Amino acid sequence: MRTIDWIDDAVVIVDQTRLPGETVYLRLTTVEALVDAIQRLAVRGAPALGVAGAFGVALAARQYADPAALDKAVRLVAEARPTAVNLARGVHRAATRLPSFDNVLNEARKLRDEEITSSAEMARRGADLVLELCGPAPRLLTHCNAGGLATVVEGTALAVVFELHRRGALAGVIASETRPLLQGARLTAWELGRAGVPHRLAVDSAGPFLMARGEVDAVILGADRICANGDVVNKVGSYAHALGARAAGIPFICVAPETTVDPDTPSGDRVEIEDRGAAEVTGTTAPPGTAAVNPAFDVTPAALVTAIVTDTRIWRPSQAAAQPPVEPIKA
Numbered sequence: 001m002r003t004i005d006w007i008d009d010a011v012v013i014v015d016q017t018r019l020p021g022e023t024v025y026l027r028l029t030t031v032e033a034l035v036d037a038i039q040r041l042a043v044r045g046a047p048a049l050g051v052a053g054a055f056g057v058a059l060a061a062r063q064y065a066d067p068a069a070l071d072k073a074v075r076l077v078a079e080a081r082p083t084a085v086n087l088a089r090g091v092h093r094a095a096t097r098l099p100s101f102d103n104v105l106n107e108a109r110k111l112r113d114e115e116i117t118s119s120a121e122m123a124r125r126g127a128d129l130v131l132e133l134c135g136p137a138p139r140l141l142t143h144c145n146a147g148g149l150a151t152v153v154e155g156t157a158l159a160v161v162f163e164l165h166r167r168g169a170l171a172g173v174i175a176s177e178t179r180p181l182l183q184g185a186r187l188t189a190w191e192l193g194r195a196g197v198p199h200r201l202a203v204d205s206a207g208p209f210l211m212a213r214g215e216v217d218a219v220i221l222g223a224d225r226i227c228a229n230g231d232v233v234n235k236v237g238s239y240a241h242a243l244g245a246r247a248a249g250i251p252f253i254c255v256a257p258e259t260t261v262d263p264d265t266p267s268g269d270r271v272e273i274e275d276r277g278a279a280e281v282t283g284t285t286a287p288p289g290t291a292a293v294n295p296a297f298d299v300t301p302a303a304l305v306t307a308i309v310t311d312t313r314i315w316r317p318s319q320a321a322a323q324p325p326v327e328p329i330k331a
């Protein structure tokens with residue numbers, strides 16, 4: 001199953017808002033429908049957003065002949081969400097092939113295929129690293145969803161988990177539920193269950209305590225943007241897990257393709273963090289009218305990152321960064 005693809009003249013995605021209850025495929029034939037799907041997280045996760053962005057340019061090329069209208073549509077896709085660098089990057093890569101629809105579509109398909117190859121590379125390299133750092137039968141904790149649903153197939157951090165499981169080398173995984181939209185509870189638990197990986201779900205705030213209690217050998221998660229200095233921007237809650245890992249003395253490993261590494265952003269304080277508004281936080285539980293702050297992502301400083309595994313290398317930013325005391329990121 002591919003999370004996103006181009007089939008019969010449409011972008012076809014698995015609607016992630018319907019999981020785990022129902023597996024529903026959406027056929028998106030216009031830029032506006034794709035942007036809506038991105039903004040309501042029907043398609044999500046950095047590498048999947050990159051592919052969505054590139055296919056979005058193909059939709060735009062087919063929909064708009066007028067150069068100004070085409071340019072506007074392309075920008076609409078690139079700016080649908082601000083934090084994951086893959087989205088704008090996927091758009092810009094495909095847009096270099098405009099105005100030819102065929103050339104744009106070929107470039108988007110190339111990116112899709114490269115992300116599939118990347119997942120396999122990260123799986124192999126990441127599994128070797130986890131075993132080197134943790135020894136046999138590691139117990140891992142992951143946050144948000146960095147599986148096949150966040151890429152095209154297999155994933156980034158979960159690709160490593162699946163590879164360890166295939167090797168018979170994994171004790172189990174704790175998935176943190178990922179408030180407020182519960183990508184861990186809804187999506188990661190679903191993917192781990194389908195693959196037969198032993199797993200348990202925990203509330204986000206339990207992570208650092210479980211690490212302190214010696215129940216986790218490493219934290220492994222994905223990224224939405226990796227800055228030039230090694231700061232890791234990922235789903236809100238990642239920073240708390242990184243602090244917990246440092247306090248417990250266990251590795252904090254980020255797994256992401258090179259398409260998520262952004263040499264043009266020097267550090268995490270330069271990244272626009274999407275705020276998704278109060279309703280996702282207050283839901284129906286808070287008193288009506290309660291104000292809320294809802295950053296969808298946070299920044300883990302390079303000093304807390306043991307290793308970043310990409311499809312081409314292992315990067316150890318904390319070796320170059322200052323060691324404790326660890327400064328929190330300033331807004």
Ligand code: MRU
Binds near residue numbers: 041046145236
């Ligand atoms: O808001 P989301 O669900 O798009 O956020 C996704 C994440 O933060 C993932 O951890 C990240 O994109 C890694 S993708 C392999």
